[in-house]
Amino acid sequence: MKKLINNPKDVVEEMVGGYVKAHPSYVKQLPENERSIVTARKTREGKVGVLIGGGSGHEPGFMGYVGEGMADGVAIGNIFASPSPDPILEVTKAIDKGAGVAYLYGNYAGDVMNFGMAAEMADLEEDIRVKAALATDDVASALKEEKEKRRGIAGEFFVFKAAGAVADFGYNLNDVIRVAQKANENTRSMGVGLSPCSLPQTGEPSFDIGDDEMEIGLGHHGEPGIEKGVIETADKVAERLVHDILADIELNKGDKVAVLVNGLGSTPRMELYIIFRRVEQILNENGIVIYRSYVGDYITSLEMGGCSVTLMKLDEELERTIDHSVDCPMFVQK
Amino acid sequence: MEFTVSELKEYFNSVVNMIEEQKDYLCELDRKLGDGDHGVTMSIGWQAIKESLNNELLNEEDCGKVSIKVGKTFLSAVGSSVGPLYATGFMRGAKVIKNKTVLNGEDLAQFWLAFGKGVKERGQADVGDKTMIDTLEPFVNVLEEKFNDYQEFLSAFSEAVDAGEEGMKSTKDLTSKKGRSSRLGERSIGVQDPGATSAYLILNEFFNFVKSRSVQAN
Known part of the structure; x- marks a missing residue:
């Protein structure tokens, strides 16, 4: 695959530099540490620091969400790989305003180990309180009975937004984590992959898929999904994704949700809105109220083709986090 | 037998070269189970180790410090899941060989036992989960048992590496239970685990390295 890069081994450093x-x-x-980025704006003393992070290649995730109303800092890993503890620890030190730091990341073995080691070092060496909340929104990645094993995908955006908002409201560390965990508990995503991405360093497609095929439940690092088949219409795909989500979380008539239709990198907005159109119809038919919608590339997988649908069930507290304004380089909500 | 700090550094350098040769093979295995970057990740880590062997570690005489630096360098360069796993292994191994410039057979056995046990503790995986533990746990068990029996490093290590190889091969018929590929379920059957493979290659490299030394010495 063609890429506008210089040397494959420099892509992360050069992206961060730019x-x-x-x-x-x-x-x-x-x-x-050059893999550590923090907000350039002044943050209030006594505010809980919000630290996000993960591998590169998911832009705007994760560095694009550093700013007012979202995260105070981000630790950046290699492509699709967790950052090591060093940049996490440096960001922790920089954004701690005396109220501790909340770590938010997706549930992957590497992230769990590296963020866990960084949290231990923050506590032992720096005397900074750290607590973590993990995103596990991907319905396809494990059965409901093993929900804690699920990976985090586009729903991470809602978890960041919720935690970022309540940290701004002045919540303490325990409450920021409580709300982040509640956001995650109420969030479900289902994705579909149409075409692979290729890693700059191998140049190989991340998975094999036929020209006429799609894969339901594909992970956002190209982890194979739960079902591969002939590509269907947008309406059929939207129905399948929403169906699997509704089978996993109880949503009743009158319940409010935030909706995210997320592009994986190379899927045009045109297609995302066609998907959204059907998602809205289904929710409407079920009497589920859309409180706010997000359509676009929020957490991608390089140039992978496909999308995911995410629903977050809202209560009053989560509604307030959705309403909260955000000003980040890659995401603004007024 | 005697194993000097310069031999330890030479061994690490030989792993650097071996990983470069196996990089594409490891990526290909990973492409079927994950995101296809295991060879790249290992290469990033070992290239960083090469840098530090050629710079900070050039005049280091303490085997323990060499191993600590190798672990920390690998971790900083790769993060990922293999970062903390190998870092923990090499740092636990370092404790055993602290303040030593020359290692005997007992030291080497204890080093690799601490290495394998450290990885296991960090990763919390079991045999059968289709991870590097499928290589490392049988390796550790056999090394411990055979070194007790023989009180001779190379024969014990040789049998331990064979056990690791068996374990690695067994991952082909297993379903992934840990890490990203655990979400594959049945579809992971038929592919040998890339993490188990690179772990075996690193152990086997040590066996070959020590063997070639002892042949020369005779």
């Missing part, structure tokens, strides 16, 4: 130069009023790189 990013901080493009948005100096929003973000800055820490001198201690």
Whole structure:
């Protein structure tokens, strides 16, 4: 696959370099570690620090969500790989305002180990309180009975938004984590993959799929999904994705949800809105109220083709987090 | 037998070269189970180790410090899941060989036992989960038992590596239970686990390295 890069081994450093130069009023790189980016704006003393992170290749996830109303800092890993504890620890030190730091990340073995080691070091070496909330929104990645094994995909966006908002409201660390966990508990995603991405360093497609095929439940690192078959119409795909979500979370008439139709990298907005159109119809038929919608590329997988649908069931507290304004380099909500 | 700090560094350098040769093969195995980058990840880590062997570690005389630096360098360079796993292994191994510039057979056996047990503790995986533990746990068990029996490193290590190889091969018929590929279920059957494979290659490299040394010595 063709890519506009220089040397494959420099892609992450060069992306981060470009990013901080493009948005100096929003973000800055820490001198201690080039994989550590924090907000360039002044944050209030006593505010809980919100730290997000994960592998590169998911842009706008995760560095694009550093800013007002979302995260205070991000630790950046290699492509599709968890950051090591070093950048996580440096960000932790930089964003701690005396009220501790909330770590938010997707449920992957690597992230769990690296963020876990960083949290231990923050506690032992720096005396900073750290608590973590993990996203496990991907319905396809494990059965309901083993929900804690599920991976985090696009629903991570809602978890970041919820935690970022309540940290702004002045919640303490325990409550920021409680709300992040509640956001995750109420969020479900289902995805479909149409075409693979390729890693700059191998140039190989991340998975094999026929020109006329789609894969339901495909992971956003190209982990194979639950079912591969001939590609269906947008309406059929939307129905399947929403069906699996509704089978997994109880949503009754009158319940409110936030909806995210997320593109995986190379799927045009046209197709995402066609999907959204059918999602809205189904929710409407079931009497489920859409409180707010997000359609676009929020957490991608390089140039992978396909999309996911995410629903977050709202209560009053989560509604307030959805309403909260955000100003980040890659996401603004007024 | 005697194993010097320069031999330890030479061994690590030989792993650097071996990983470069096996990079594409490891990626290909991973492509069927995950995102296809295991060879790249291992290469990023071992290239960083090469840098530190050629710089900070050039005049280091303490085997323990060499192993700590190898672990930490690998972790910083890769993160991922293999980062913490190998880092923990090499750092636990380092404790056993602290302040030593020359290692004997007993030291080497204890080093690799601590390495394998460290990885196991960090990863919390069991035999049968289709991970590097399928290589490392039988390796550790046989090394412990045979070194007790023989009190001679190379024969014990040789049998331990064979056990690791068996374990690695067994992953082909297993369903993934840990890590990203655990979400594959039945579809993971038929592919040998890339993490189990690279772990075996690293152990086997040590066997070959020590064997070639002892042949020369004779």
